[in-house]
Amino acid sequence: MELLPLVFARPGEALERAHALLDAEPGPGPYEASIAHQVIGIWQRDFGELAVGLGHLRRARDLAARSGSADREADVLATLGTAYVHAGRTRRGLNTLDQGVARGTGVTLARVLFRRSYALWVLGRHREALEDLRRAIPILRRAGDIIWSARALTLRATVNLAMGAAEWAQADFAAAERLWDATDQEHDKAVAVENRGLAAFRAGDLPAALGHFDEAARRYAALGTPAFVLAGSRCGALLAAGLAREAAQEADAATELLDRLGGQTTRRAELMLVAARALNDSGDPEAAATRADAAVRSFSAQRREWWEAHARLVRVQARLAAGQASEALLREAVAVAEGLTGLGSPESVQAFLLAGRTATALGRGADADRHLAVAAKGRWRGPAFARVDGWVAQALLAEAAGRSRGLLDACRRGLELLDEHRMTLGASELRARVTARGAELATLAQRATSGDPRRLLVWSERRRAAALAVPPARPPDDPELQRDLTAFREISSRVEAARSAGSPVPWLRREQERLERDIRARSLRMRSEGTAPDHRVDVRALLAALGDGRLIEIVALDGRLVVLLCGSGRVRAFQAGRVADAAAEAEHARAALRRFAYQGPGGRTTLLEEAGRRLQEILLGPAARHLVGEEPVVVVPPGPLHGVPWALLPALRERVLSVSPSASTWLRARRIEPRGDRVVLVRGPGLATGGAEVPVLADLYGGATVLENGTAAGDAVLKEIDGCRIAHIAAHGTFRADSPMFSSLQMDDGPLIVHDLERLRSAPYRIVLSSCDSGTLEPVGADELLGLATALLPLGTAGIVASSVPVHDEAVVPLMVALHQALRSGRGLAEALRDARATLPSSALHQATGWSFSAIGAA
Numbered sequence: 001m002e003l004l005p006l007v008f009a010r011p012g013e014a015l016e017r018a019h020a021l022l023d024a025e026p027g028p029g030p031y032e033a034s035i036a037h038q039v040i041g042i043w044q045r046d047f048g049e050l051a052v053g054l055g056h057l058r059r060a061r062d063l064a065a066r067s068g069s070a071d072r073e074a075d076v077l078a079t080l081g082t083a084y085v086h087a088g089r090t091r092r093g094l095n096t097l098d099q100g101v102a103r104g105t106g107v108t109l110a111r112v113l114f115r116r117s118y119a120l121w122v123l124g125r126h127r128e129a130l131e132d133l134r135r136a137i138p139i140l141r142r143a144g145d146i147i148w149s150a151r152a153l154t155l156r157a158t159v160n161l162a163m164g165a166a167e168w169a170q171a172d173f174a175a176a177e178r179l180w181d182a183t184d185q186e187h188d189k190a191v192a193v194e195n196r197g198l199a200a201f202r203a204g205d206l207p208a209a210l211g212h213f214d215e216a217a218r219r220y221a222a223l224g225t226p227a228f229v230l231a232g233s234r235c236g237a238l239l240a241a242g243l244a245r246e247a248a249q250e251a252d253a254a255t256e257l258l259d260r261l262g263g264q265t266t267r268r269a270e271l272m273l274v275a276a277r278a279l280n281d282s283g284d285p286e287a288a289a290t291r292a293d294a295a296v297r298s299f300s301a302q303r304r305e306w307w308e309a310h311a312r313l314v315r316v317q318a319r320l321a322a323g324q325a326s327e328a329l330l331r332e333a334v335a336v337a338e339g340l341t342g343l344g345s346p347e348s349v350q351a352f353l354l355a356g357r358t359a360t361a362l363g364r365g366a367d368a369d370r371h372l373a374v375a376a377k378g379r380w381r382g383p384a385f386a387r388v389d390g391w392v393a394q395a396l397l398a399e400a401a402g403r404s405r406g407l408l409d410a411c412r413r414g415l416e417l418l419d420e421h422r423m424t425l426g427a428s429e430l431r432a433r434v435t436a437r438g439a440e441l442a443t444l445a446q447r448a449t450s451g452d453p454r455r456l457l458v459w460s461e462r463r464r465a466a467a468l469a470v471p472p473a474r475p476p477d478d479p480e481l482q483r484d485l486t487a488f489r490e491i492s493s494r495v496e497a498a499r500s501a502g503s504p505v506p507w508l509r510r511e512q513e514r515l516e517r518d519i520r521a522r523s524l525r526m527r528s529e530g531t532a533p534d535h536r537v538d539v540r541a542l543l544a545a546l547g548d549g550r551l552i553e554i555v556a557l558d559g560r561l562v563v564l565l566c567g568s569g570r571v572r573a574f575q576a577g578r579v580a581d582a583a584a585e586a587e588h589a590r591a592a593l594r595r596f597a598y599q600g601p602g603g604r605t606t607l608l609e610e611a612g613r614r615l616q617e618i619l620l621g622p623a624a625r626h627l628v629g630e631e632p633v634v635v636v637p638p639g640p641l642h643g644v645p646w647a648l649l650p651a652l653r654e655r656v657l658s659v660s661p662s663a664s665t666w667l668r669a670r671r672i673e674p675r676g677d678r679v680v681l682v683r684g685p686g687l688a689t690g691g692a693e694v695p696v697l698a699d700l701y702g703g704a705t706v707l708e709n710g711t712a713a714g715d716a717v718l719k720e721i722d723g724c725r726i727a728h729i730a731a732h733g734t735f736r737a738d739s740p741m742f743s744s745l746q747m748d749d750g751p752l753i754v755h756d757l758e759r760l761r762s763a764p765y766r767i768v769l770s771s772c773d774s775g776t777l778e779p780v781g782a783d784e785l786l787g788l789a790t791a792l793l794p795l796g797t798a799g800i801v802a803s804s805v806p807v808h809d810e811a812v813v814p815l816m817v818a819l820h821q822a823l824r825s826g827r828g829l830a831e832a833l834r835d836a837r838a839t840l841p842s843s844a845l846h847q848a849t850g851w852s853f854s855a856i857g858a859a
Contacts, residue, residue, distance in 0.1 A: 010223065015043045034067055041055075041056035051087075061077060077099050078116065113135050116132050153176040158198070164345075169202075201233070208527065240385060251274040269298035289315055316358070320358055333358045337354070376391075432467040434781065442462055454571045462536060464639070523755060550565060551636065559580070563576050633655050634663075646659060661785050678725055684771075689809045700817075707720060723762040775787075805852050812849060
């Protein structure tokens with residue numbers, strides 16, 4: 001293969017051969033030496049140190065001039081001009097590219113035009129880029145130049161994507177891919193896979209986008225070439241998936257690598273912009289504004305107007321989020337919106353929405369309406385998220401005009417659109433996280449209906465636990481997933497053994513992290529073809545199902561808590577405390593419970609009881625006085641308050657009490673029928689009591705299946721609990737706040753994680769998790785929850801007993817025995833848990849242990 005084409009087929013081999021050519025005796029002539037230096041310059045420009053690359057490319061230019069070949073000189077000038085642009089020396093780069101165009105002829109001219117078009121794309125000058133491609137593509141096609149024709153079609157598709165012309169882009173990507181199939185240009189093929197991911201992302205297909213990006217990364221790694229453009233594209237997809245923290249980490253890691261290599265300043269600025277977006281989405285607007293401001297300066301110095309406008313958009317977003325609304329900020333927001341419109345950017349809708357928000361914050365109603373009206377036009381076109389933004393603008397317009405019906409219609413249609421998009425996602429984690437895009441629409445509707453308790457209940461349900469309405473789309477017999485999960489358990493077990501022995505093995509930890517990444521990546525790539533379920537609550541059906549009971553739905557609205565007390569045929573609303581106060585008091589109570597778990601006997605419950613009284617006042621307010629008699633109570637808290645130890649509240653302490661992520665989830669759980677009579681008891685390793693309740697329970701249930709002492713391996717446990725009536729798992733639990741889907745129960749062969757549980761065809765009808773932290777849930781998205789418990793509810797579990805704080809192993813034993821004795825006598829889980837607490841010894845330790853557990857669901 002010729003040396004120049006080899007640099008984008010097998011870059012490492014091309015670099016070696018170029019050096020070998022220059023080192024050969026006798027040395028090459030000017031023409032051949034020019035090619036060798038050009039190859040080294042390209043490699044350094046794209047994969048190494050840009051300053052070194054520029055030196056080789058200037059040497060290649062001088063040698064090309066000495067060779068007497070105008071086309072050779074034109075080709076090198078095109079490469080050198082692109083390098084100058086990537087170095088931020090825009091004017092010099094474009095002048096050099098213009099010189100190449102002037103010297104080139106025929107196919108060489110077309111190749112130079114392609115590279116000038118590429119540089120113009122980097123600069124965001126899309127219309128000029130398309131004009132160069134319009135001239136180049138016919139020449140390349142007539143010459144039968146497959147490689148450069150494919151590159152030109154790929155670039156045209158990429159430019160069209162940036163301008164929102166997704167259908168044209170898809171056609172060009174497909175045509176380019178057919179051409180690549182006839183070549184051995186492996187690096188170019190990897191770029192083609194990356195571009196398929198970019199096209200899928202712009203079309204709103206997140207699973208396909210993430211899959212293509214993962215495959216492109218694998219190909220780049222096999223070639224030994226870093227992929228900074230891929231990092232930026234993948235970060236965009238992670239942001240759309242609600243994974244802002246990961247996007248920020250990936251952007252920072254790519255920037256660090258780029259800086260270490262001395263790579264392209266253009267790429268560094270792009271990564272800075274991605275990081276700014278990620279920081280803003282993750283709730284750090286001050287840091288986001290700082291990054292965005294740095295990106296604006298970089299793009300301005302590089303004369304990249306298109307990119308600068310997008311960085312200014314993020315800067316305005318961050319400053320508004322930080323509460324820095326001002327007349328100057330409004331002027332900048334309007335200028336950004338108009339500038340993006342002139343540049344043909346699809347993000348102009350978001351920019352006009354931002355201008356409308358800024359004007360609203362300043363009390364400039366007429367200006368806000370004008371900008372929002374422009375943004376609202378975006379609800380009819382573009383990918384799902386852009387249209388959702390359009391419906392947000394329409395809702396804000398209706399709110400300003402006092403048109404309640406129009407506001408609710410806009411909120412409904414925007415959320416339905418988001419539901420349709422959400423149901424293309426197979427992974428429960430993505431389904432949960434992506435609901436954040438609809439949080440504002442749900443909040444607007446809640447505000448509009450806050451004077452009508454029934455309607456407020458309906459709209460509050462609309463934003464919570466939607467991801468639990470259907471199970472994840474992952475097939476339970478995925479052999480690659482099963483292989484990785486088994487390997488993950490084995491490696492994790494070895495890591496823990498090495499840590500316990502005081503001799504950690506770094507390579508084991510690296511392999512554990514690799515498997516974790518692979519499992520999660522495979523999960524995120526899963527897609528679903530299902531339709532969005534109607535998860536709106538039927539208030540009449542809910543009240544009928546409650547009978548004499550009560551359901552308390554606690555709504556967090558504008559920093560305050562509203563308590564919706566449902567029962568006796570009506571829904572009543574009560575104002576309670578502040579969300580921040582509730583969260584702080586709940587953490588104090590949890591800390592007190594943790595002290596009992598770790599310190600054992602000897603404590604007093606006085607502080608816990610006081611915390612319970614304070615929690616009741618903040619969480620329930622005057623609604624607590626309406627809980628008379630002994631009727632059962634279901635509590636539906638907002639996501640951040642699911643960790644409250646509800647049994648501590650005096651009004652709930654002696655009641656049949658259950659907790660549910662939503663009223664709809666509770667209603668669905670009530671309809672689940674028990675399956676068979678199988679009881680499965682699991683005893684994991686390392687418990688202080690050795691899981692002392694399990695032998696007692698085995699005697700209690702007679703023919704129960706018992707897995708212990710080496711038989712409680714992950715796959716065996718999953719097989720046995722699948723579809724059983726009752727599963728009791730006594731095993732250490734670990735909650736992963738950083739990655740809730742890797743929260744686990746410790747089995748004989750390692751951790752059983754949430755991804756394992758999602759492989760169940762049918763979850764146990766009832767499950768009791770007697771270990772620490774097994775009921776801890778992480779709030780994500782609009783009002784969603786991730787954790788061990790929520791993995792089971794969509795798969796057919798009607799009820800769960802679990803603890804959201806560490807518990808004392810010995811004190812758990814009598815509670816669990818009493819719980820199952822009550823279940824054996826025909827009580828439901830919530831009733832059995834209440835009665836089991838009443839049988840406990842009067843010691844503070846046992847009382848605290850009883851309060852640490854909750855019944856989740858409806859069985």
